[in-house]
Amino acid sequence: MNVQLLVFAVLAVTSVATALAMIFARNAVHGVLFMVGNFAAVALLYVLLGSPFLAAVQILVYAGAIMVLFLFVVMLMGPEPAPLWEHIPGQRPFALLFGLLLAAGLIVAVNVEKLTGVPGMMTQEVLERLGQPTALAQTLFERYVLPFEVTSLLLLIGMIGAVVLAKREKHELPAEQASREGGTE
């Protein structure tokens, strides 16, 4: 029995189980936590694939930063469970269609060697070299430096937009109205 296969089996079951649990959790806080568990399992899968940097970033950015902010919002929403009806009508057929498309794409991608007879370029050695932080940094900052900078600019614009939106709300309320609204609580 291969140790790597065993670890993969455990992680695969965990990631699918936590993903399902996240969808079916009635309590939003539990849902967020299952999602964190899912991110952790996927991060460990990255380690198994020889990409420790991606794993660390997955934990640091998704599980550590973004999900904590999610948790903040969800915690303040209160204990009532989420409603079961759909907010956007008619999304089920689309969900099914896109799910099937994704599955088909993945099946083709995984079996590309069997289908075309040409081995894929991501061999174990290539992966282990590319997964290292230095290799990743070289790719990002030499080959893809323009897209990288454009992405950071986009994020900056988003951030400034959020600040502007948060600021304007305060200005729109005249002082006396704001104090009256505060007083009725």
Added chain:
Amino acid sequence: MNMSTADVVEIVVKSLVIILALLTGFAYMTWFERRVIARLQSRVGPNRVGPSGLLQPLADGVKLMFKEDIVPAEADKVLYLLAPLVTVVSAIMAFAIVPVGPSVTLFGRTVALHLADMNIALLYFLGLGSLGVYGVVLAGWASNNKYALLGGLRASAQMISYELAMGLAVLSVVMLAGSLSLVDIVNAQAGGRWFILLQPVAFLIFLVTMIAETKRAPFDLPEAEQELVAGFHTEYSGMKFALFFMGEYIAMIAISGVAVSLFLGGWRGPFAEQVPILGVLYFFVKLVAFLFFFVWLRATLPRLRYDRLMHLGWKVLLPLSLANVVVTAIAVVARDTGFFGLG
């Protein structure tokens, strides 16, 4: 992954040693803190149980074990139990990357005195720090108590705010050493070229943020007793309460270990390479110096107001650390290209 049985045994033994050392360190850290604070405040401190009160942690442990275990009726039982465990486990795991000494030869095997030498060690450390936030937030939420919830929210806001500046301070050191591995960073400081000399600003930022990350005075806002009773652990009692303290103290030890490795040359010192035991001793002395600093601060400084805390984190430390990263980047490029006659 080709591991022989001996490798597996080595990893298991090292993990057990680290866990035992951290748990003992936690127990004696409580004793150390109470004795040192007492001395700083002209008191005696615990001195009755055993010589100089050295058995006090044992007595405390037994007392906490036999306390009634209370779970609030409306609490989320599973998360209420999970929260202290998350705190402790994330703190213990963080120590895995800290090298406590050079390689030694034991039973005919060369054993490196660290559990894991990864090329992403510092990211792993920062990631565990951000996972530790969950312990605090969940404790506050699962207790179903408004003071606990407010304490939990405060704690997470504080830890997220200071994580950024801490990451940037670490980044300055990473740029100098050219590696994210703590073992490489310690090796880059061979010959007394400690990074505290090259990166004094990053060191000061790291020092402030490490206190905020471990929620210690003067940044112990999450448990400000005048406003929030005991903050996120208001509802906890007995061993679960002790687990939060265990998490806090072990996090202090782990983060001090990282700080020693980043800025004070880790285990390095005179003759440490020839006599490995000296290296472990140097590491321990530097670690205790940091821990003493934690205690000293708690006895000296009053708590910050919450808005001042946020102001310091976002408007002082973050711009300062960003500026430091920029200056370091220019200096590193100048060193590598021979510009300005440096290098």
